[in-house]
Amino acid sequence: MRIRQVKEVEIEGLGERIKQARLNSSKSLEQICDEVGVSRTYWYDVEKETLKGALSIENLRKIEQVLGVDFGVSLEGNCEI
Incomplete structure (x- = not known):
C-alpha cells in the first residue's frame, strides 16, 4: 500500500537567498542550471x-x-x- 503526504510551506525570501548564493558562486548560471537540471527560465x-x-x-x-x-x-x- 502506498501513502502520499503532500506538504507545502512558505519560506519568505528564499528566492532572494538562492539568488545571492548564485551570485556568490564561482559557477556560471549555465553551469548551475546544467548541474541542477533546470532551464534558465x-x-x-x-x-x-x-x-x-x-x-x-x-x-x-x-x-x-x-x-x-x-x-x-x-x-x-x-x-x-
Whole structure:
C-alpha cells in the first residue's frame, strides 16, 4: 500500500537567498542550471518566486548541493493517521 503526504510551506525570501548564493558562486548560471537540471527560465522563476506551483524539495536539495549551501528548509513533521 502506498501513502502520499503532500506538504507545502512558505519560506519568505528564499528566492532572494538562492539568488545571492548564485551570485556568490564561482559557477556560471549555465553551469548551475546544467548541474541542477533546470532551464534558465525556471531558475529565474525560482529566484523571483514566480513559479507556477511550488519548488519541489528535490530541486531545492539539488540547488543547495550545486551551490554548496544549506537554506535550512525542512518539511519534517508529524503525520496524523
